[in-house]
Amino acid sequence: MFDITDQPLFLEPLVNAVRRSSSGAIATFLGVVREQTRGRQVRYLEYEAYREMAIPKMCEVADEIRRKWEVDEIAMVHRIGRLQIGEASVAIAVSAPHRHQALAACAYAIDRLKEIVPIWKKEVWTDGEEWVGPAG
Amino acid sequence: MKVRVRCFAAAREIVGIEELVVEIPEGSTLTQLVDEIRRLFPRLDGLAGSLLLSVNREYAPLHRRLAAGDEVALIPPVSGGADV
Numbered sequence: 001m002f003d004i005t006d007q008p009l010f011l012e013p014l015v016n017a018v019r020r021s022s023s024g025a026i027a028t029f030l031g032v033v034r035e036q037t038r039g040r041q042v043r044y045l046e047y048e049a050y051r052e053m054a055i056p057k058m059c060e061v062a063d064e065i066r067r068k069w070e071v072d073e074i075a076m077v078h079r080i081g082r083l084q085i086g087e088a089s090v091a092i093a094v095s096a097p098h099r100h101q102a103l104a105a106c107a108y109a110i111d112r113l114k115e116i117v118p119i120w121k122k123e124v125w126t127d128g129e130e131w132v133g134p135a136g
Numbered sequence: 137m138k139v140r141v142r143c144f145a146a147a148r149e150i151v152g153i154e155e156l157v158v159e160i161p162e163g164s165t166l167t168q169l170v171d172e173i174r175r176l177f178p179r180l181d182g183l184a185g186s187l188l189l190s191v192n193r194e195y196a197p198l199h200r201r202l203a204a205g206d207e208v209a210l211i212p213p214v215s216g217g218a219d220v
């Protein structure tokens with residue numbers, strides 16, 4: 001399950017999508033909009049995706065994970081559009097026979113997603129706005 | 137020949153639209169396309185050093201040769217996911 005959506009994100013559908021009888025662990029990650037970034041007060045974030053490339057790149061991240069760890073299934077969904085403080089921007093779930101693989105693969109998934117999946121965010125503060133790169 | 141150029145994030149805001157069709161000589165590379173786009177949109181100069189490029193939805197180096205109908209994207213540094 002790899003998707004880009006303008007709808008609110010919830011972990012449960014991803015958890016159900018990766019659940020297998022071989023799985024002993026399901027690790028999840030939920031990225032949420034926080035109210036302050038580098039000392040500035042956030043009003044909202046605006047996410048934008050190159051959808052036709054982003055979904056294949058999510059699959060590529062999953063392929064990399066499968067070469068590194070023994071996992072059962074991987075799901076990633078990214079939200080786009082305007083997000084308010086506290087709303088989830090990205091949700092990931094990884095199932096594996098054992099917890100160490102699930103946790104390591106889930107951490108790798110979000111790090112790698114931020115590196116190669118073409119999705120951008122604009123931070124809109126109370127006193128300005130800026131498109132932010134990975135160091136942000 | 138004509139190639140499609142998709143613009144995202146800061147690049148889209150500078151160009152003003154999400155998709156352009158740009159005419160370049162047959163056999164041009166990405167470098168020549170980027171030069172042409174910068175000529176059309178000088179304000180992209182501030183971004184040019186940090187832009188990544190893709191051709192047909194795969195990251196590509198500047199020396200990549202283009203073909204008519206290719207879909208090129210201007211990709212400012214990506215920032216998918218939450219800032220956590």
